[in-house]
Amino acid sequence: MVYLDHAATTPLHPRAREAMLPFLSERFGNPSGLYRAGQEAQRAVDAARVAVAASLGARPSEVIFTSGGTESINAALLGIAYAMRRAGAGYHVITTAIEHHAGLHAAQHLEELGFDVTYLGCDATGKVSLSEFEAALRPETVLASVMLANNEVGTVQPVAELAGLIREFARRRSHRVLLHTDAVQAPGWLELDVSALGVDALSLSSHKFGGPKGSGVLVLRRATPFLPLLHGGGQEMQKRAGTENVAGIVGTAVALEAAAGGIVERVARVGALRRRLRDGILRAIPEAIVHGSEAAGLPNNLNISFEGIESDALVAALDRRDIAASSGSACSNSMWEPSHVLVAMGVPIRRAVASLRFSLGEGTTEADIDAVLAVLPEELATLRSAAATAAD
Numbered sequence: 001m002v003y004l005d006h007a008a009t010t011p012l013h014p015r016a017r018e019a020m021l022p023f024l025s026e027r028f029g030n031p032s033g034l035y036r037a038g039q040e041a042q043r044a045v046d047a048a049r050v051a052v053a054a055s056l057g058a059r060p061s062e063v064i065f066t067s068g069g070t071e072s073i074n075a076a077l078l079g080i081a082y083a084m085r086r087a088g089a090g091y092h093v094i095t096t097a098i099e100h101h102a103g104l105h106a107a108q109h110l111e112e113l114g115f116d117v118t119y120l121g122c123d124a125t126g127k128v129s130l131s132e133f134e135a136a137l138r139p140e141t142v143l144a145s146v147m148l149a150n151n152e153v154g155t156v157q158p159v160a161e162l163a164g165l166i167r168e169f170a171r172r173r174s175h176r177v178l179l180h181t182d183a184v185q186a187p188g189w190l191e192l193d194v195s196a197l198g199v200d201a202l203s204l205s206s207h208k209f210g211g212p213k214g215s216g217v218l219v220l221r222r223a224t225p226f227l228p229l230l231h232g233g234g235q236e237m238q239k240r241a242g243t244e245n246v247a248g249i250v251g252t253a254v255a256l257e258a259a260a261g262g263i264v265e266r267v268a269r270v271g272a273l274r275r276r277l278r279d280g281i282l283r284a285i286p287e288a289i290v291h292g293s294e295a296a297g298l299p300n301n302l303n304i305s306f307e308g309i310e311s312d313a314l315v316a317a318l319d320r321r322d323i324a325a326s327s328g329s330a331c332s333n334s335m336w337e338p339s340h341v342l343v344a345m346g347v348p349i350r351r352a353v354a355s356l357r358f359s360l361g362e363g364t365t366e367a368d369i370d371a372v373l374a375v376l377p378e379e380l381a382t383l384r385s386a387a388a389t390a391a392d
């Protein structure tokens, strides 16, 4: 299979798998156990926390292991917003219209609970405007959540600049606004350092960077107001109750270290493959349009739309040729739902439902790209002529 859907999930890194295996078999102790097997598991979790913190420029005490990106994002938005409102600090939250549904739906849930939420738009490249962000800050604002890199089009947001605007606002008004970023798509492609980004909270999902599914990280910087989502035992420094997913945590740390290494070389190599794919498609199908930002985009993401097809049909056609890619549209109740990200970027609906996302990975080769270029024009032509016949 030619696998070009790394933004959806990545294969488990062999070193992560190897590190996890003992914790799925003989080293099965519960880290809360006071006997040796428990303490051995606790030491593995502690070591993973130290490694993840080092990868992200955080302190170990700021790293919380979760069940994935969705949980981390929900915990950050709800946990910080609840804590700030309880402290009487305010009830306004700023986010963007192009967040992953984990962020968007958590923000909508905050609205149901009486918070006021501003959803910032973006320009045609998917970038959020600094001046609109600054204008949205109010005395009641307690939290802003802006994703670092978009999962559909790869556009990278100026999160460090947003943090600077918040600091300036906070200084003038003596009022605290916390900043969270969904950095789920960033590991392996962008250098990640929570201090350089200036964020108070950052979410990661292990299966997007060679770790296991159902594991994630929430970095909560020291002194970030937070009320836990999950109540129960005292695990994760009282911030996330529940017996630790020891194997998942161990795999997360190993995969994150692997992703954080060799970024410059990976970006250059995979970026060149992306350009090969983009240029090859545009040569064969000149009316195709690339969505996203060439200047500030993830090097592994190519979102491209065509005329006169539905993307799910093209995904299915490519699948029959053993190529895995993803469509931006979702079919629910037989209605085509265009991607909310492409719509926010001003892409016309007929284009938005005809877009494909190719997301490359560490293991992608020139042969993979050439395999797509060899079949895509033909599959597109077949779908178009079928659509034309149906319309006659």
Ligand code: PLP
Binding pocket: 007, 008, 067, 068, 069, 070, 071, 073, 100, 102, 147, 149, 150, 151, 182, 184, 185, 205, 206, 214, 215, 216
């Ligand atoms: N945020 C972004 C940007 C994502 O791409 C995803 C996964 O698709 C998530 C959040 C959710 O992560 P998880 O699958 O770990 O719940």
